[in-house]
Amino acid sequence: MKSSVAHKEIEAPSPTSETKTKTEEDARVDVATKKIKINVQNVELFYGTFKALHGINIAIPAREVTAFIGPSGCGKSTLLRSINRMNDLIDGVSLTGSITIDDQDIYAQGVDLIELRKRVGMVFQKSNPFPKSIYDNVAYGPRIHGIKDKDVLDDIVHKSLMRADLWREVQDRLHTSALDLSGGQQQRLCIARALAVNPEVLLMDEPASALDPRSTSKIEDLIGELRHDYTIVIVTHNMQQAARVSDSTAFFYEGSLVEVGRTKELFTKPREKQTEDYITGRFG
Amino acid sequence: MKSHPSTKVRAKEVGIELALALCSSVSILTTGGIIAVLLLESFRFFEEVSPSQLLFDTQWTPLFLDKHFGIWPLIAGTLLTSAIALSLSVPAGLIIAIYVSEFATERTRRFLKPILELLAGIPTIVYGYFALLFITPALQFVFPSIGSFNALSAGIAMGIMILPMMASLSEDAIYTVPRSLREGAYALGASKLQMIIGAVLPAAIGGITAAVILSAARAIGETMIVAIAAGQQPLLHFNPLAPVETMTAYIVQVSLGDTPHGTLEYHTLFVVAMMLFLLTMGLNMISLAIRERFKRMYR
Numbered sequence: 001m002k003s004s005v006a007h008k009e010i011e012a013p014s015p016t017s018e019t020k021t022k023t024e025e026d027a028r029v030d031v032a033t034k035k036i037k038i039n040v041q042n043v044e045l046f047y048g049t050f051k052a053l054h055g056i057n058i059a060i061p062a063r064e065v066t067a068f069i070g071p072s073g074c075g076k077s078t079l080l081r082s083i084n085r086m087n088d089l090i091d092g093v094s095l096t097g098s099i100t101i102d103d104q105d106i107y108a109q110g111v112d113l114i115e116l117r118k119r120v121g122m123v124f125q126k127s128n129p130f131p132k133s134i135y136d137n138v139a140y141g142p143r144i145h146g147i148k149d150k151d152v153l154d155d156i157v158h159k160s161l162m163r164a165d166l167w168r169e170v171q172d173r174l175h176t177s178a179l180d181l182s183g184g185q186q187q188r189l190c191i192a193r194a195l196a197v198n199p200e201v202l203l204m205d206e207p208a209s210a211l212d213p214r215s216t217s218k219i220e221d222l223i224g225e226l227r228h229d230y231t232i233v234i235v236t237h238n239m240q241q242a243a244r245v246s247d248s249t250a251f252f253y254e255g256s257l258v259e260v261g262r263t264k265e266l267f268t269k270p271r272e273k274q275t276e277d278y279i280t281g282r283f284g
Numbered sequence: 285m286k287s288h289p290s291t292k293v294r295a296k297e298v299g300i301e302l303a304l305a306l307c308s309s310v311s312i313l314t315t316g317g318i319i320a321v322l323l324l325e326s327f328r329f330f331e332e333v334s335p336s337q338l339l340f341d342t343q344w345t346p347l348f349l350d351k352h353f354g355i356w357p358l359i360a361g362t363l364l365t366s367a368i369a370l371s372l373s374v375p376a377g378l379i380i381a382i383y384v385s386e387f388a389t390e391r392t393r394r395f396l397k398p399i400l401e402l403l404a405g406i407p408t409i410v411y412g413y414f415a416l417l418f419i420t421p422a423l424q425f426v427f428p429s430i431g432s433f434n435a436l437s438a439g440i441a442m443g444i445m446i447l448p449m450m451a452s453l454s455e456d457a458i459y460t461v462p463r464s465l466r467e468g469a470y471a472l473g474a475s476k477l478q479m480i481i482g483a484v485l486p487a488a489i490g491g492i493t494a495a496v497i498l499s500a501a502r503a504i505g506e507t508m509i510v511a512i513a514a515g516q517q518p519l520l521h522f523n524p525l526a527p528v529e530t531m532t533a534y535i536v537q538v539s540l541g542d543t544p545h546g547t548l549e550y551h552t553l554f555v556v557a558m559m560l561f562l563l564t565m566g567l568n569m570i571s572l573a574i575r576e577r578f579k580r581m582y583r
């Protein structure tokens with residue numbers, strides 16, 4: 001029932017598909033000087049028989065922030081979770097097309113998921129610290145990857161918490177439960193935990209949607225600082241947030257990529273009617 | 285929309301509430317009654333025997349001419365059989381729970397769970413004879429010196445009996461671990477086993493601990509298996525190959541015998557029952573406290 005409705009609405013705006021390819025070419029020209037980190041080519045994703053992503057093509061430049069925006073159910077989170085193959089955990093998901101990171105196909109046979117997820121960190125919508133101490137949360141990743149030396153772990157924990165702008169607040173209680181932290185602190189702890197395995201890419205799935213405005217602005221400042229060292233992809237419902245933190249923005253609708261471009265241009269001069277309607281709040 | 289209920293409806297409501305209160309008061313009254321009887325009869329016992337004899341004597345011979353009332357041989361027997369049972373059921377139950385919730389396919393799970401529940405439905409007297417007539421002879425191959433009544437075989441049978449409860453409660457605890465925690469571990473590059481050890485078990489530890497304690501309470505209170513297979517010799521030792529008498533087995537022994545009502549021997553029943561009651565109630569309260577403590581973790 002749900003899928004049939006979705007299909008109908010996707011097929012309706014056919015004129016956009018022509019112009020869409022043009023938009024993508026332009027976007028590629030825009031970032032031609034930038035190194036491409038993640039290249040998504042013709043990706044289609046199915047939940048069982050429901051087609052959730054329709055031939056997505058997008059090139060994500062290295063060491064920049066790329067925002068995915070669009071109304072609920074548009075496929076932005078699904079695409080994000082395809083980049084570290086988190087969708088593999090869901091039964092009945094199948095994907096065609098290719099996603100490459102540094103020209104290496106992550107859906108090729110024999111790809112080591114552990115190695116992939118070490119390179120591609122993720123921060124979730126709802127903070128999910130483990131029921132352990134702050135220290136053990138950050139040290140969890142390095143430990144499962146074989147680091148045992150206490151001095152090395154101490155150093156990683158310190159640096160990760162510094163980078164996540166949390167060290168000052170927790171340095172005196174590293175060994176108390178992470179669950180006693182506030183929501184905003186927990187989310188920054190999760191960022192520190194992701195940074196501790198030294199990833200190249202950071203995927204953020206609405207990282208601030210459950211936080212109050214002050215914590216949100218802290219997370220946004222943090223993204224601003226991390227952009228120079230990591231390739232960040234952030235899914236957000238909040239268009240102001242996308243405008244504030246990202247270099248490029250991709251707008252998704254009903255499982256299709258409608259438009260992608262430099263954030264400034266997309267928000268001031270959207271090429272597509274749908275994009276304009278969405279960012280001006282006419283629907284969504 | 286809102287209309288005032290008529291007095292007739294209100295009377296009906298009050299009636300239902302009263303009936304419900306009456307029903308729930310049955311369990312409270314029963315518990316209160318048990319405690320009152322235990323206290324009263326134990327008091328009669330302490331009129332003749334000092335509490336210090338109960339706690340400091342090392343022999344339990346109330347049915348002999350040379351009477352000693354040291355409770356420790358019975359407690360030792362209870363703890364020994366329970367420890368054997370738990371050392372079997374806790375690791376096995378946990379492994380089953382992890383397997384069923386994390387590894388088993390839907391088909392295996394549908395096949396495995398009813399079998400576990402079947403184990404839980406076997407009357408304990410069957411387990412008792414299973415221990416006496418199967419486990420003990422089997423153990424004799426390994427330990428030729430083992431007695432025909434011994435703590436080990438009763439403990440093993442009890443462990444099998446507790447297994448479904450331990451597995452089922454642990455599985456509940458593991459099942460309630462939020463998906464987000466599993467994803468958090470996977471996203472850091474954890475393997476499935478690392479995810480279970482690092483994220484799922486720490487999050488489920490409250491429920492698992494409660495499962496262990498409830499299993500312990502069940503083992504301590506178990507009667508039939510130990511009365512049949514563990515023997516009726518209250519000796520103070522921790523040798524699993526020798527016979528022991530548990531608190532529950534002693535109660536069976538005395539209540540089946542011809543102990544006259546109102547005698548000192550008769551009163552020992554209630555003292556032992558009192559100790560048993562305190563032990564299991566204490567464990568249940570600890571289990572409750574642990575659950576409460578871990579409840580706040582996931583709002």
